[in-house]
Amino acid sequence: MSQVSRYLDPTLVEYLNHMQLSARSVVQGSITGQHRSFLKGASVEFRQHRFYVPGDEPRRLDWRVLGRTDRPYVKEYDQETNLRAAIVLDSSGSMAYAGQAESKFDYAARLAAAFAYLMLGQTESVGLAMCGAGLDQWLAPHAGPMQLARLLEALERARPAGPSGLAGALHEAADRLERRALVVILSDLFAPIEDLRGGLAHLRHKRHEVLAIQVVDRDEEEFPFRKWARFRGLEGEKPRLCEPALVRRTYRENFKRHRKALQDACLAMHIEFQGFITDRPLLDALRLFLSRRTRKVTK
Secondary structure (H helix, E strand, O other): OOHHHHHOOHHHHHHHHOOOOOHHHHHOOOOHHHOEEEEEOOOOOEEEEEEOOOOOOHHHEOHHHHHHHOOOEEEEEEEEOOOEEEEEEEOOHHHHOOOOOOOHHHHHHHHHHHHHHHHHOOOOEEEEEEEOOOEEEEEEEEOOHHHHHHHHHHHHHOOOOOOOOHHHHHHHHHHHOOOOOEEEEEEOOOOOHHHHHHHHHHHHHOOOEEEEEEEEOHHHHHOOOOOOEEEOOOOOOOOEEEOHHHHHHHHHHHHHHHHHHHHHHHHHOOOEEEEEEOOOOHHHHHHHHHHHHHHHHHO
């Protein structure tokens, strides 16, 4: 099976080719035909004033407003530029889990390929960060058809294994991205909330837009196991023999608590959070996701 057909089957490609929405309206909520970026910088058309925060360039201060109000504000402008995006794909061991469907990693990799195909088709720049214990591979954002080939080749070579270092990889990605960008995170997000919050906050501090997509297996959400079973960790944890009936309630409560904490952290930082389950056909899940984005644009 070719790389393209493995990650981008013909039905999915046909759907992406006929999308009315542009890549930017999918991931950012504005229309890319005019190439008006969500990024803000020096340009002709004034956008708005924003209260000064540490890290802003002093030369962008509006000194007249400061003189009148004694409060520091900076000027923001619409910048006519293409979107830059970086897809952060979790390749740690937990992503290898597969219940009745394909593994979480394979599902997330196909989703990464779909986003990249869509954005590159709109002449946007897309990069890929593969992270296991750390940021294992970095494909800097570029535009053009060869970038899709490079991205698919990286997906083809990747194998999920080892401990998760997603939070550290987010910090490194924030430092490597020289310009503001959209960062799409594809992961099960199974990491301590405080660690994840720190990595996400670093991205937002650098003024990147962030879309956090949690990819999980139905087993992980519902814990359907009925008989005594030995559960083996995929990131080096010791196996444990358990009676599922005794741990199901605690497990599901912990799962829901972790997801709620993720949602709250994302909401507080103005990060969009979405969940995907691997037993749902990718095309159906993607169509639903994009239709929601369409409604946001047209409201």
